[in-house]
Every structure is written in C-alpha cells, then in structure tokens.
Amino acid sequence: MTKVQTQILPLDDRYQTPAGSARPPDKLFPAACFYGRFLQVVFSASAKAKRRQYDDMQWCRSSLSIMHALERAGIVFDITGLDHLGSLNAPCVFVANHMSVLETVILPFIIRPFRKVTFIVKDSLMTYPVFKHILRTRHPIVVNRINPRQDLKTVMKEGKSLLDKGVSVIVFPQTTRSRSFNPAVFNSLGVKLAARAKVPVVPLALITDAWENGRWIKEFGRINPARRVFFAFDKPLWVEGRGAAAHEHVIRFIDGMIRKWRSQANDGVPHEQVR
Numbered sequence: 186m187t188k189v190q191t192q193i194l195p196l197d198d199r200y201q202t203p204a205g206s207a208r209p210p211d212k213l214f215p216a217a218c219f220y221g222r223f224l225q226v227v228f229s230a231s232a233k234a235k236r237r238q239y240d241d242m243q244w245c246r247s248s249l250s251i252m253h254a255l256e257r258a259g260i261v262f263d264i265t266g267l268d269h270l271g272s273l274n275a276p277c278v279f280v281a282n283h284m285s286v287l288e289t290v291i292l293p294f295i296i297r298p299f300r301k302v303t304f305i306v307k308d309s310l311m312t313y314p315v316f317k318h319i320l321r322t323r324h325p326i327v328v329n330r331i332n333p334r335q336d337l338k339t340v341m342k343e344g345k346s347l348l349d350k351g352v353s354v355i356v357f358p359q360t361t362r363s364r365s366f367n368p369a370v371f372n373s374l375g376v377k378l379a380a381r382a383k384v385p386v387v388p389l390a391l392i393t394d395a396w397e398n399g400r401w402i403k404e405f406g407r408i409n410p411a412r413r414v415f416f417a418f419d420k421p422l423w424v425e426g427r428g429a430a431a432h433e434h435v436i437r438f439i440d441g442m443i444r445k446w447r448s449q450a451n452d453g454v455p456h457e458q459v460r
Contacts, residue, residue, distance in 0.1 A: 198265055198266065198267055198268045199263075199264065199265045199267060200262065200263075200264040200267065201261070201262065201263050201264075202256050202260070202261045202262045202263075206256040206257065206261075207256070207257060207258065207259040207410070208257045211254075211257040211258045211259070212257075212258060212259040212410065215258035215259055215260075215408040215409075215410055216258075216407060216408040218254075218257070218258055219254050219255060219257075219258045219408050220405065220408075222250070222251075222254040222257075223251055223254060226247050226250045226251055226254070227247075227315060227316065227319070228315060229247075230243065230244075230247045230319050231315045231316070231318045231319055234318040234319050234321070234322045235318050237322075239318075239319065239322045240322075241297055241301065244293050244297065244319075244322075244323070245293055245294050245297050245298065247290075247293075247319075248290055248291055248292075248293040248294030248295075248297075249294045251290050251291065252291050252294055255287075255291075255395075255396070255408070255414075258408055258410060259410030260395050260396075260408070260410055260412075260413075260414055261410075261413045261414065262413075262414045262416075263413060263414065263415050263416075264295060264415075264416045264417075265416070265417045265418070266416075266417050266418030266419060266420075267295075267418065269387065269418045269419065269420050269421065270295075270296065270299040270300070270387075270418055271299060272420075272421070273299060273300055273387075273421060275351075275384060275385070276300060276301075276347075276348045276351050276352060276353045276354075276382075276384050277300070277353050277379070277384050277385045277386065277387045277421055278344075278348070278353065278354050278356055278375045278376075278378050278379040278382075278384060278385075278386050278387070279292075279296070279302070279353060279354070279355045279356065279375075279386075279387050279389050279418075280356050280358065280375035280376065280386055280387070280388055280389065280435050281355065281356070281357055281388075281389035281390070281391055281439070282357070282359060282363075282366050282371070282389075282390065282391060282439050282443070283357035283359045283361070283362050283363070284362055284363065284364060284391060284392060284393045284394050285362055285393045285394055285395075285396045285397065285398060285406075286362075286396060286398075286403070286404045287393035287395070287396040287414065288391055288393050288416075289304065291393075291414075291416075292355060295416065296353070296355075300353045301351060301352045301353065302352065302353040302354070302355060303323050303324055303325050303326070303347065303352055303353075303354060303355070304323070304325045304326070304354070304355045305325065305326045305327075305328060305340060305344075305354065305355070305356055305357070306320060306325045306326070306327055306328075307327075307328065307329070307330055308327050308328065308329045308330075311327055324347075326339065326340055326343045326344055326347070326354065327339070328340065330360070337374070337377075340356075340374060340378055341377070341378060341381050344378045344381075344382065345378070345381050345382040348378075348382040348384050349382065354375075354378065355389075356374055356375035356378065358371050358372045358373070358374050358375055359371055362398060362403075364394050366439060366440055366443050368436045368440060371436060371439075373428060373432040375435070376424055376428040376431045376432045376435065377428060379424050379428075379431075380424040380427075380428050380431075385421035385422055385423050385424075386421070386422045386423075386424060386431055386435060387418055387419060387420075387421050387422070388418075388419040388422065388434065388435040388438040388439060389416065389417070389418055389419070389439075390415070390416075390417045390419075390438060390439040390441075390442035390443060391414075391415060391416045391417070392412075392413070392414065392415040392443060392446050392447075393414050393415075394409075394412055395408065395409050395410065395411075395412040395413065395414050396408060396409075397409060412450075413446075413450070415442070415446050417438075417442045419438045422434060422435075
C-alpha cells in the first residue's frame with residue numbers, strides 16, 4: 186500500500202515538539218490565535234470536500250496544519266510507539282481512551298502515513314455544520330448511541346467490511362470524552378471487532394486535555410499550553426479466545442501510561458525527560 190508522504194514524524198519510536206516551536210502572539214493568546222487558524226483549515230477542507238476534492242492526502246495536510254497551529258500556541262506533543270505503526274503490515278483496530286476533540290483531528294496525520302484509517306462516530310456529527318462534509322469523505326462507521334445492540338451490529342458488520350478492504354478503524358470505547366480513565370465504562374467493542382475481523386488490536390493511550398472541552402460548544406474550549414499532549418502506541422496484539430485477556434491488556438496499558446504521565450507532570454519533570 187502506498188504511504189502518504191506528509192509526515193514530519195520520525196520513522197523510529199518517538200516525536201517531540203521541537204524547542205522554540207511556540208510563536209508570539211500565539212503563545213500570549215493561544216485560544217484566539219489557534220481557533221483562527223483552525224477554522225481556516227476546517228472551512229478550506231469543507232469546501233474541498235463539497236467539491237469532492239478532499240482525499241487522504243488533503244486529510245493529512247489538514248491534520249498536520251492543526252498540529253502546527255497547536256505547537257505555535259505553545260502546546261508540546263510527545264508521541265511514542267511510532268515504530269509499532271511502522272511495523273504494521275495489515276489493517277488493525279486502534280483502541281484508545283477519549284479525552285478531547287484534539288485526538289480526532291490529530292490522529293489522521295499520525296496514523297494515515299502508515300495505514301488507511303477511519304473512525305466510529307456519532308450520527309449527530311454527520312449533520313454538524315461544515316464538519317459534516319469532511320466526515321462524509323472519510324466514510325466512518327456511524328452509530329446512534331441510543332440502541333447499543335444495533336450499534337454493536339453496525340460496528341461488527343461495517344467494521345469487518347472496512348478491515349477486509351484494508352482500512353483500519355479507530356475505536357473510542359468510552360461513551361463520552363473524559364479527562365479521567367475509568368476501566369468500568371471502557372467496553373470491549375474494539376477487541377470484539379478485531380476478533381471478528383481476525384486483525385490485531387493496537388492499544389493507544391493519550392492525554393489531550395490541553396484542548397479543553399467547551400462549556401457551550403464542546404469542540405471549542407480553552408487551549409492550555411501548560412498541559413502537554415501525549416500519545417503512546419503499544420505493539421499490535423492478536424486477540425485469542427473471547428478476548429478477555431486482550432481487553433485487560435488494553436486497559437492496563439492505557440491506565441498505566443496515563444498514571445505515569447500524570448505522575449511525571451506532578452513531579453515537574455521537563456518534557457525532554459519524559460520516557
């Protein structure tokens with residue numbers, strides 16, 4: 186499969202935001218400057234999507250532009266496990282915690298250079314002004330979050346079809362975005378889909394609350410450069426049996442990474458030293 190050549194990420198294990206990436210006045214007025222650039226990217230992407238000119242390359246470029254805008258505002262990214270993405274030779278199911286809108290707009294740039302990918306999304310997003318045109322070009326799996334049984338059938342059927350075609354799927358098993366990680370509400374949907382399609386699971390832990398959820402519009406909250414952004418990809422894991430062991434492994438990985446990052450932040454460890 187041809188890879189999308191848009192990445193600045195290294196082909197080894199890790200990417201960290203280079204020192205000096207923040208720019209005035211972006212750092213002084215992070216939300217105002219960032220959202221100005223963000224909306225420019227989104228409106229441009231939506232216009233291209235309506236003209237049917239928004240392909241995977243354009244998607245990656247949009248995602249990269251948003252990442253650069255966050256870095257200009259002072260957000261520091263620390264992304265590890267990129268070697269696991271580079272080693273993938275087949276589609277997979279990415280299973281991640283869900284904290285903010287940041288991961289949904291940044292993950293395309295991180296993952297797509299290695300594998301074709303799409304999301305599971307709520308049906309309400311498919312009618313969201315401006316964004317709906319972009320989402321429709323991504324051919325996501327759409328669920329309603331009202332009937333869990335029907336949603337499961339939809340994900341199993343459409344997810345397997347996508348995976349059979351070589352398209353990986355990103356699953357956020359939490360019912361809503363949350364700064365905390367609660368294993369009790371982290372369902373096994375991603376593991377079940379991987380087992381059905383006979384593909385591996387790639388656990389993904391993240392902390393993205395530098396882009397806070399908004400009070401009135403959830404997608405437009407405070408941009409807080411004091412909080413670092415972390416992504417960590419684990420090695421691909423094949424599901425055995427009913428998937429209980431795989432599901433437990435995903436939970437342990439995500440919970441362990443979040444605890445580690447929070448602990449280091451509380452200890453005041455500089456981002457260059459975070460491992």
